[in-house]
Amino acid sequence: MRRAALQACRSVRRPVFRKSVRPPISYASLGGRSRNQRTTHQVLQSSMQLRTFTYALVSTAVATGAYYAYRGDSQSPLEANSPVASVSPAGQQTPGYSPSNVYSAAATARQTAEKEAEDAGSKVLVIAQGEVFTGTLPPNAPLSKATDDQGRKVVEMLTPEQATQKLRRNEESWLVGRGKGVVRYDVVQIPSNDPIEDDHAEKIIEVPQSVAFSEDGTNSSDWMFWGVFDGHSGWITSAKLRNSLISFVARELNSTYKSALADPSLQLPSSDSIDKAIKTGFLRLDNEIVNESVQKVLKAQSKRVAAELLAPALAGSCGLLSFYDSNSKLLRVACTGDSRAVLGRRGANGKWTATALSEDQTGGTESEAARLRKEHPGEPDVTRNGRILGGLEPSRAFGDAVYKWSVETQKKIREVYFGRSPPPLLRTPPYVTAEPVITTTKVEPQKGDFVVMATDGLWEMLTNEEVVGLVGQWLEEQAENKNGQSTANSWLKSWFSQQKGLPVDKNGVETDKTGQRAPIRQRQWGVKGTEDERFVVEDKNAATHLVRNALGGKNQDQLCALLTLPSPFSRRYRDDLTVEVIFFGEGENSGSVKLNREASAPHEVKAKL
Incomplete structure (x- = not known):
């Protein structure tokens, strides 16, 4: 035969x-x-x-x-x-x-x-x-x-049409009509792992005057939160962050603002106290995941309970959270791990500038490696090949308890229940922390600022400048009404530029790239061509627009192939992708947040308020 x-x-x-x-x-x-x-x-x-x-x-x-x-x-x-x-x-x-x-x-x-x-x-x-x-x-x-x-x-x-369907399957777009400085935000997720290990969360909290002083004389203000969570070793920890992180941080902020209002000499809490509240929210959630779970498991003496409570501790996740106070117009970005946030701001020349609002925190980031060497003297392999103890790449993360538990705790859990073997180089844990690094930026809604938040899967494919330029290109396309005008983009102004390439000022960006890793996939894929040859505008959702161009843009063969690759093989060529684009502006004040259906998947999406 x-x-x-x-x-x-x-x-x-x-x-x-x-x-x-x-x-x-x-x-x-x-x-x-x-x-x-x-x-x-x-x-x-x-x-x-x-x-x-x-x-x-x-x-x-x-x-x-x-x-x-x-x-x-x-x-x-x-x-x-x-x-x-x-x-x-x-x-x-x-x-x-x-x-x-x-x-x-x-x-x-x-x-x-x-x-x-x-x-x-x-x-x-x-x-x-x-x-x-x-x-x-x-x-x-x-x-x-x-x-x-x-x-x-x-x-x-996949055909190009099927690839487009896959790109848009999980996209969401929300129109924010609260007159508080935010007009819209777009979200999309593209899995590589099965199931996707990324997650995200968004929440707008109406804060009464009894908690936050309002400069415009109204009886309330808005706290707005956006979070992207890059899980690893499974999806459990990132799902925990989706459900809990914003609540933990908001609880701490609520206490901090109330304490400030109780003091007659204060109207708003200090910047340091707000940062401290955010850090406390992060650390308390991680303590619940990593340490309180162990106490509950040992008390319950049940393998079923152990399986439920220890799963978020044994897996891990990076966390990137943005907090916007509509009164102060201050945006705080809290970063734990290697997800990244970048601000796009339009200059007088009509181009956009890109400013990183976070630093990638890995064993290969010099500032993080120096911190770890200081905290663990006499351990030359505290970072090896850009990884913690030669294993974990993020130097800050939720969960990842094998880098936080003592050897005795890990031995006890393994003997009685289950667990992973500690890293061979483990000496003086914890090596990994969930404490975020926080940056504060004064947003200028009148200038049309925007912020892109994304897991590292996007930044492996595009530079900060390319991401900001692509959103600027997308804004111009919408403003020029090339794809049809609708109320969904009526807030856009006509910022059209006749210059070729992306409308980004590459001479106006920060030159210090410390902590910002290069997009290694471009080199891995052998990406060539000018910006005009590479990039395309085909999507109503700005986040989907970024992902399309990250995966191939005008190169439809590459786009289709990367989206066709099945899990787990696809992980060798691209990571899970979660992208959020937040648009600041002075929009209508309808008091509502509604789904922008022309830029969202057709399935039902839960309301945000």
């Missing part, structure tokens, strides 16, 4: 393989840990760098071939007369063919192969031995998803 199948497949055109000539990029340069004694080909595979992926992904010379000639299995989902094309990894010999036969046929077969690829049916991705390649499936071939006994998986490629 194997010989018959192989002969049947060889009657079809042999595949044409093209070898990538780009130099390899080491795994360490992409944020991973290097290993010893790698060959060049091993580096390309283990780093999962996308130069070979992009080459195979975007190349028009996609040949047809006999996929199941690899197996010779007549019972396979893809029969011998239903070939799938693929492009071989650089330097890899395909079973069943000799290199001389393959490459000698390449020159004569390329043009025919290109024509056949154009006329073929479905595009597919072939995942084999840690690499991804494009291919085509002839019309009417019976493809869904299939994995053979050598670990090759074939996945039908």
Whole structure:
């Protein structure tokens, strides 16, 4: 049977393989840990760098071939007369063919192969031995998803229309008609993990005059919160933050504001006391997750209780929370971990400037590494390869109890219930803290300021300037009414610029990049082209607009492929994505917050008030 199948497949055109000539990029340069004694080909595979992926992904010379000639299995989902094309990894010999036969046929077969690829049916991705390649499936071939006994998986490629549907599946847009300085915010999530490990939360709290003094004479003010939470080792901790973090912080702020009003010499609490309240909210929640859970488990002596209470402690999550006081017009950004917030502000020249409102907190951030060395003297490996004790990348996080519990506590939990082994280098915990670093910015709603908050999945793909410029480009598109005018964007002003490229002032941004990691995926994917060649405006939701351009923009092959990749393989090429864009302005005062349906997914979304 194997010989018959192989002969049947060889009657079809042999595949044409093209070898990538780009130099390899080491795994360490992409944020991973290097290993010893790698060959060049091993580096390309283990780093999962996308130069070979992009080459195979975007190349028009996609040949047809006999996929199941690899197996010779007549019972396979893809029969011998239903070939799938693929492009071989650089330097890899395909079973069943000799290199001389393959490459000698390449020159004569390329043009025919290109024509056949154009006329073929479905595009597919072939995942084999840690690499991804494009291919085509002839019309009417019976493809869904299939994995053979050598670990090759074939996945039908999303069309551009299907990719757009996936991008917009979880988008939300809210119009804030409270006349308090915020006019709108947009949110989107794109999973890579299954289920997504990111989460987010938003809340607007109407504060009575008995709590907060109102400068405009009204009897209330607004506290507005936006949070994005980047989970790791599971989704449990980020879900805990979604449910609890804003409440913990608001409770502390409430006490602080009340104490200030009780003092006749004060009208508002001091800036330091507000920062302290936010930090206390963060730390109290983390203490509940990490320490109080242990006390409750030991008291209950139940494995079921242990499973429920210890899960958020054993997993982890970064937390990024923005707090806006509508009276003072002050925006405080509290960052625990490596999510990031960036302010976009329009200058007199009509361009936008990008200002980072947070610092990426990892073992590779010099300020964080210095702090850890000071707190743990005599431990040279407190950070190794940019990671805490060589393992965890964020230096601040909720949960991650194995970096916070004592060795004795971890041993007791493992013996009686369950748990993870402590890191081998653990000596003097805790090494990781949930205490945030807070920045304060005076917002200028009259200038149309906006803030982008996102998990690190976005910042791996785009620079601060590109993100701010893309939102500025999106604003111009909406203001110019190119896609139709509606009440949803009536608050926009006409800020249109005729200059090519993104409307961002690259000379006006901060030059100090300490703590701001570069977008490693651009290098990994081999991204090229000018801004006009790369970016596109197709979405009504500003957050979706950012994600579309982060994943490919005008390069629809790359966009479709990255959204097609199944979990967990997709995680090698992109992270979970959660993006929020907050627009400040002087909008209408209807007193309501309503869903902006033209920029939201069609499913029901709960009201925010």
